[in-house]
Amino acid sequence: MLKNLTLFEKRLKSHHDSGGIVNKFVPGGKATQETFEKMLEIKPDDRKKAIYVHTPYCDKICSFCNLNRKQIDGSLDSYAQYIADEFNKYGKTTYFKESTFDVIFFGGGTPTVYKPHQLEIILKSIRENVKLSESYEFTFETTLHNLTEEKLTVMMNYGVNRLSVGIQTFSERGRKFYNRTYGKEEVIERLRKLKAFFKGDVCVDIIYNFPDQTLEEVIEDARIVKELELSSASFYSLMVHNGSKLSQDIEAEKVKMEEDMKKDYLLFQHFAEEMLREDSYHILELTKIARNSGDNYQYIKVRNNGGDTFPIGVGAGGSVQGIGVFRMSKEMSFYSKQTEYHEKFSRLSGIMQFPVIPKKLVKEILSADEFMYFDEKMKDYEKNGLLVEKEESYDLTKDGVFWGNNLSSDITLYILEKEFNK
Numbered sequence: 182m183l184k185n186l187t188l189f190e191k192r193l194k195s196h197h198d199s200g201g202i203v204n205k206f207v208p209g210g211k212a213t214q215e216t217f218e219k220m221l222e223i224k225p226d227d228r229k230k231a232i233y234v235h236t237p238y239c240d241k242i243c244s245f246c247n248l249n250r251k252q253i254d255g256s257l258d259s260y261a262q263y264i265a266d267e268f269n270k271y272g273k274t275t276y277f278k279e280s281t282f283d284v285i286f287f288g289g290g291t292p293t294v295y296k297p298h299q300l301e302i303i304l305k306s307i308r309e310n311v312k313l314s315e316s317y318e319f320t321f322e323t324t325l326h327n328l329t330e331e332k333l334t335v336m337m338n339y340g341v342n343r344l345s346v347g348i349q350t351f352s353e354r355g356r357k358f359y360n361r362t363y364g365k366e367e368v369i370e371r372l373r374k375l376k377a378f379f380k381g382d383v384c385v386d387i388i389y390n391f392p393d394q395t396l397e398e399v400i401e402d403a404r405i406v407k408e409l410e411l412s413s414a415s416f417y418s419l420m421v422h423n424g425s426k427l428s429q430d431i432e433a434e435k436v437k438m439e440e441d442m443k444k445d446y447l448l449f450q451h452f453a454e455e456m457l458r459e460d461s462y463h464i465l466e467l468t469k470i471a472r473n474s475g476d477n478y479q480y481i482k483v484r485n486n487g488g489d490t491f492p493i494g495v496g497a498g499g500s501v502q503g504i505g506v507f508r509m510s511k512e513m514s515f516y517s518k519q520t521e522y523h524e525k526f527s528r529l530s531g532i533m534q535f536p537v538i539p540k541k542l543v544k545e546i547l548s549a550d551e552f553m554y555f556d557e558k559m560k561d562y563e564k565n566g567l568l569v570e571k572e573e574s575y576d577l578t579k580d581g582v583f584w585g586n587n588l589s590s591d592i593t594l595y596i597l598e599k600e601f602n603k
Contacts, residue, residue: 185565185580186442193586194418196467196534202590203523206597210518212504217516220502221274228502229488231284231480232311234264234303235497235508236292240327261299263511265306267493272310276491276501281312283488286320286480290496293323297331304339318343318479325371326362333379342381343476345415346372349388351405352398358391372409382412382476389448390419390441399448403455407462413476415469416452418445449583464536467585485531487524526593529555533589536582538568538575547596554596562588 203209238257271277285307295303313319320343321336349359351368363371376383385406389399406414456462456470465471465478466485484490490499491506498507503524505517519527528546532538544552559575562568567581567588577585 185567185584186446188565188567188584189587189591192418192442192445192584193590194420196530196586196589202593202597203520203526206601207520207522209523210520212516212518214514214516216518217501217504217506217514220504221271221276223275223502225276225280225489225502229483229486230280230282230491231286231483231488231499232282232491232493233497233499234285234287234292235492235494236260236287236289236294237494237496238294239289239291240294257295257299261295261302264303264494268303268306268310271491271493272306277310281314282317283314284318284320284480284483285311285313286318286322288322291324291327292321293327293332295332297329297335300332300335301339304335304341308339313340316479318477320345320480322347324362325368325375328375330378333375337380343384343412344375344379344381345384345386346375348372348385350391350394350398351402352394355391355394355398359388369405369409372411376409376411384413384415384476385411386415386417387452388417388419389452390445394444394448396447396451399452400455403452407456407459410472413465413469413471413478414456416449417468418449446583450579453579453582464579464582466534466536467582481534485528485534487528487531522597526597530589530593533585533592536577538577540573540575551596551600554599555592558592558595 238260317340319341321341322345324347348368349361350356351365353365356364356368372383372385387402387406389402403414453464453470457464460473462470462472465476466481469476469478469481471478482488489501491501492499492508495508495510498505500506500519503519505519507515509515525546529543532542532546543555547555559568559570562581563570563575566578567584568575568577570576577588581588
C-alpha cells in the first residue's frame with residue numbers, strides 16, 4: 182500500500198499552473214489594458230465561459246489562510262457598489278453582450294460576508310448584464326456562521342444554485358486548530374438546516390493532516406459527509422503558507438513542521454476509501470469527491486478545459502480569449518498574453534486534474550511527437566500502479582489521484598525537455 186511513497190521527493194498538494202515550467206523554455210507574452218479592451222469589442226469565440234468574482238474580506242481569519250483577504254473593519258457598501266459597477270461597465274462590451282456564461286463563482290475571502298442589501302446590489306447588476314446558459318452553475322463560497330435565511334433568500338432569488346462551505350473538519354480538536362466557529366454537533370445541525378432550506382448543491386471543503394490527526398478522525402469526516410448526503414467534499418492536505426496566522430504561530434514557537442508523507446498518504450487513502458465504500462460517491466477531480474448525480478463542479482471543468490474565466494474584483498485572476506488578467510487593485514490590473522506553448526500546456530495540465538484522461542483530448546492538444554513523449558511517461562506511471570491504460574483513456578488509480586499534481590508537472594517538464602533538447 183505504501184510502495185509509491187518514494188516516487189517523488191515531495192508531494193505537490195495543489196494544482197500548479199504549468200506556466201512556471203513553460204517559462205523555463207518559452208518566455209511569456211505581454212499584453213496591455215488597451216489590448217484587453219480592444220479584444221472585448223471583438224466577437225468572442227465559442228469556448229466555455231465563467232466569471233470569477235473575488236471578495237477580499239472575512240469577518241474571521243482562519244489559522245491556515247494566506248489568501249488575498251483581510252478582516253472587515255468597516256462597511257462593505259463601497260466595495261459592493263464597485264463590483265456592481267464593474268458588471269455594469271463590462272456588460273456594455275461586445276464580449277459580454279454576445280457571450281453565454283456557464284458559470285459564476287464568488288470566491289474569497291468570504292463572499293457571504295456582505296449584508297443582504299449589498300448582495301442584492303451585486304446580484305442585480307449580474308442579472309442585468311450576464312446571460313447564463315440553461316444549465317448554469319452559480320456558486321458562493323461561504324462559512325456557516327455568516328449565512329442567514331435572509332441572505333440565502335436573496336441569493337436564491339437571483340439564481341445562486343451552489344454553496345461551497347468551508348467546514349475543514351468536524352473534529353473538535355481540528356476545528357479548534359483551524360480557528361473555526363462552532364463545535365461538531367452544531368456544525369452538523371446547521372448543515373442539515375441549510376440543506377433543507379437551500380435549493381441547490383451544498384458542498385463542503387475538508388482539510389486533512391492537522392497535527393496529530395488520527396485515521397479515525399478523517400474517517401469520521403467522510404462518514405458525516407455521506408450521512409448528510411452533501412453534494413461533494415473537496416479534500417485538501419493542510420498547507421502551511423507564509424503569511425498565515427498558523428505560520429506565524431509556528432515561527433513564534435520555533436516549531437518546525439516537516440511533512441509526514443506516510444501520514445498524508447494514509448489519511449488520503451482512508452478518507453477516499455470511506456467516501457467510495459457504498460458506491461454513492463465518485464472521484465470527480467484530484468481534490469473533490471462528489472455524490473453520484475450530485476455536484477458537477479462546472480467551474481473547474483471550464484477552467485481546466487481551456488475555457489475563459491473573466492475576473493472581477495480586487496485579487497481576482499483569470500484568462501479571457503488568451504489574455505491573462507490579474508486585478509491588483511481597483512485601479513490597476515496586470516495583463517499577459519498566452520503563447521501557443523503556455524495555452525497548450527495549461528490545457529494539458531487542466532485535463533490531468535481529472536481521474537480519467539481521454540486520449541482523444543490529449544491528441545487534440547499535443548503534436549504527434551509530443552503525444553509520443555506523453556504516452557511514454559504514462560506507461561511508466563502505469564508500471565508504478567498510478568494508472569491503468571485503456572483503449573480510449575488513461576484512468577488514474579487512487580495512488581495516481583494522490584500524486585496527480587506531481588504527474589501533471591512531471592509530464593509537462595518531460596515533454597518540453599524532449600522538444601527543446603532534440
